[in-house]
Amino acid sequence: MKRLLFLFLFLSFGILPGFAPPSILSNSTYIHPVNEVVYITKSGTKYHRGSCHHLKKSKIKTNKSDAKTAGYTACSVCKP
Template sequence: MKFFQLLLFLIFIGCSTKSPAQTVYTTKTGEKYHTATCHYLKYSKKEITLEQAINLGYQACSVCNPNSSPKQIQNLVSQSNQNTSSQETATQKTTATQCTSKTKAGKRCKRMTKNASGRCYQH
């Protein structure tokens, strides 16, 4: 009898908890979010939730097609737009620019960065 009550309790707790957010991955300098197995994540991988990725302005990778329904994405985008419209936009979205550093060969670095210093993560 106690086993049955314990089992019901565990099922109730399992059903009542909120399901975890979908995990997606971004690169250090990219503007897309990816699945864990995408080949674009070969050199850098940063784990975030799908909601955070959309709020930060990331878009889905066209190669790996992260598993998310268009309706779910539309809901997250509309929530993000409501949050930004209700707040004053004191910080503007930065665009990626080419790194200003020089390589060992004396040529300009080809990486893109959103860093305020104008240098990529390696410099």
């Protein structure tokens, strides 16, 4: 029963805009349609899907918009 009450409270707080976490509020000012998780390497200039074999040496998690901003281009093998 306590668990249900907690769940109810959690859902109520999620609906109320005043209780939205700061991270959601700050993200709302920066909405980008392309925000997929992609991976870059230490030495490469391409961004990849997590399953790409080019990520054997290094694998740095980022997102597509950040990778593009940093000058990375899409890998022609995994086509992220």
